Amino acid sequence: KAGVLENPKVDMIFGLHSDSRFQVGEIGYRYGAAMAEPDEIAIKIKGKGGHGAAPHLTVDPVVIAAEVILALQKIASRMIDPTENIVVTIGKIEGGQTTNVIPDEVNMLGTVRTLNPELTPKIPGMIEQILKGITSAYGGDYELNYDFGYPVVMNDDQANDILIEAGKEFLGSENVKEIPMPSMGGEDFSFYLQKVKGTFYRLGTANPEKGTTGYWHSSHYDINEDALPVGAGFMAYLALKALEKL
Structure with a gap:
């Protein structure tokens, strides 16, 4: 929005993310869709509270919420082509x-992850259909707020070709690894990739001897600073390689 890609004009862009699935000195790459669109949902189930010993005089939002949570899992297993990648949590x-x-209402927060930009706009309607059906069956009501997140991280083939060539030269062929499956995590680097050709790759940080093998955003994650000079050095080399190719 601020025009940082226009002055000076950016022809190609590269980004990296630490990854404890790879050893220090390794990088990971993936062609095409690499990371999902991370949408957020907020649901309020409205019922009628009362005494727990007299549930027949209430509209129990806890029971309704429990059925909603289970039904939402059917989006992936029964409402969408099973070859699609989707997570509803x-x-x-x-x-x-x-x-x-028994309370008057129950509030829930969750996330929806998709890799197909054509599928994403259909998900709110599916959630709405489930909420309407279950809440009306029990005499309750609901509110749904669906917040569309970052776009899918879609890596460019040419940028990946340059990345791989540079990686083999700088790190050695054995240290350039293909990532076999896309991640259902999200990344706002995708906004850049909508404007400029580029790729988002992984920088290895794992070292079992130092205990740096925990997954991102978990209580077991610990940064391995040995990866910092590798990442900085390779990014500089990659920029020079890209300038040669473009």
């Missing part, structure tokens, strides 16, 4: 204050 559910009171 509810990561937070909150409702009620004590053991013997």
Whole structure:
């Protein structure tokens, strides 16, 4: 939006992300779709609270929410072509204050991940269909807020070719690894890739002896600073290689 890709004009762009699946000194690459679009959902299930000993006088939003969570998993398994990549996860559910009171509402937060930009716009309607059907069956109601996230990370073939050639020269052929499957994680580097040809690759950080093998965003993750000079050195070499090729 600020025009950073226009002055000076950027012809190709490269980005990296640490990855403990690869050893220090290795890089990982992938052609095509590499990371998913990470959308966010917020759902409120509206019921009618009351005493836990008299559920027949209530509209229990906890029970409704439980059915909704299970039904949302059918989007991937029964409502979409099984060859598509999609994840629907509810990561937070909150409702009620004590053991013997049925609350008036339950709030849920979750994420939807897709790799097909043509599929993504269809998902809110599927969620809406499930919510409407289940809540109406029990006399409840709902609110849905669907927030579309970053686009899919779509790597450019030419940029990957340059990356691989530079990697073999700088790191050695044995240290340039193809990533066999896309990640369902998301990355805002994808906005750059919508404007400029480029690729987003992985920089190895694993070292079992130092205990740096934990996955990203987990309590076991620990940065391996030995990877920093490798990453900086290779990125500089990659930029020079790209300038030769373009």
